[in-house]
Amino acid sequence: MSAVPVAVVAAPPDAILSVNDISVRFGSLVAVNGVSFEAQRGQITSVIGPNGAGKSTLFNLISGAIRPSAGRVIFDGQDLTGSAPNHMLAAGLARSFQITNLFFELSVRENLRLAAQFLEQGRGLLRPVGSSQLALQRVDELVERFRLERKLDELAGFLSHGEQRRLEIAVALAARPRVLLLDEPTQGMSHADTQETGAMIRSLAGESLSILLVEHDVDLVMSLSDHVVVMHQGGKLAEGTPQLVRSNPAVQSAYFGDATHA
Numbered sequence: 078m079s080a081v082p083v084a085v086v087a088a089p090p091d092a093i094l095s096v097n098d099i100s101v102r103f104g105s106l107v108a109v110n111g112v113s114f115e116a117q118r119g120q121i122t123s124v125i126g127p128n129g130a131g132k133s134t135l136f137n138l139i140s141g142a143i144r145p146s147a148g149r150v151i152f153d154g155q156d157l158t159g160s161a162p163n164h165m166l167a168a169g170l171a172r173s174f175q176i177t178n179l180f181f182e183l184s185v186r187e188n189l190r191l192a193a194q195f196l197e198q199g200r201g202l203l204r205p206v207g208s209s210q211l212a213l214q215r216v217d218e219l220v221e222r223f224r225l226e227r228k229l230d231e232l233a234g235f236l237s238h239g240e241q242r243r244l245e246i247a248v249a250l251a252a253r254p255r256v257l258l259l260d261e262p263t264q265g266m267s268h269a270d271t272q273e274t275g276a277m278i279r280s281l282a283g284e285s286l287s288i289l290l291v292e293h294d295v296d297l298v299m300s301l302s303d304h305v306v307v308m309h310q311g312g313k314l315a316e317g318t319p320q321l322v323r324s325n326p327a328v329q330s331a332y333f334g335d336a337t338h339a
């Protein structure tokens with residue numbers, strides 16, 4: 078009996094997020110101009126580009142903070158274009174902000190508990206904070222994972238910069254999202270803290286969590302990412318594996334040659 082030839086087919090790409098031809102205009106400025114890309118399930122997809130390229134605006138469009146003037150955001154097969162951030166979060170997409178989103182006058186525990194409270198929201202019904210077992214459990218998990226045990230009762234405003242950025246990621250993860258958008262999570266961090274945060278981000282990505290990252294530290298991006306999207310002046314300049322993107326001449330001149338990138 079002759080062997081039946083078996084075609085070896087690469088596993089089909091499995092996009093958790095598709096951004097299709099998305100644009101937004103602020104007055105005469107087209108801040109994001111016809112950008113398309115896909116983020117694959119379980120992977121780290123990074124968006125890089127010079128300061129003002131439109132990276133944070135792209136995140137605002139994806140997370141529902143602002144509505145696109147054209148284009149679509151498809152999350153796990155569902156068209157969620159222009160949905161409000163809370164709806165996005167309910168669907169499983171959470172984000173952290175380039176500018177802090179913490180309540181500085183509340184403790185670490187309270188910041189986490191408020192964010193984890195989302196887990197108990199039965200269709201918009203908010204329960205008293207004290208009664209939420211699911212939320213309390215989630216706070217314990219996050220505190221351990223992000224090594225904030227000893228800071229639980231400290232006010233967020235009194236944490237070190239590195240601890241605040243870590244808490245911010247923990248807050249974004251509180252609702253158990255399936256996609257996490259991180260906008261410059263290592264901004265202002267020391268080299269050591271940056272490396273540590275990078276390792277933490279890498280360890281978070283997996284079957285149940287896909288990560289979309291805006292990051293200014295190019296070496297970190299190259300070592301962390303499965304896929305890199307390069308933006309320039311609102312448009313997509315290139316995308317591909319870190320190696321492919323790094324060796325792209327257009328990227329070299331627009332980005333790596335530019336010492337003022339952020």
Ligand SMILES: Nc1ncnc2c1ncn2[C@@H]1O[C@H](COP(=O)(O)OP(=O)(O)O)[C@@H](O)[C@H]1O
Binds near residue numbers: 108129132133135
């Ligand atoms: N809400 C807004 N209103 C007007 N212009 C904006 C707004 N948000 C961002 N911009 C402009 O859009 C461009 C892209 O900004 P941004 O997305 O923050 O860039 P990046 O995050 O890549 O540094 C910049 O020129 C910025 O000034």
Ligand SMILES: [Mg+2]
Binds near residue numbers: 132133134
């Ligand atoms: Mg930005």
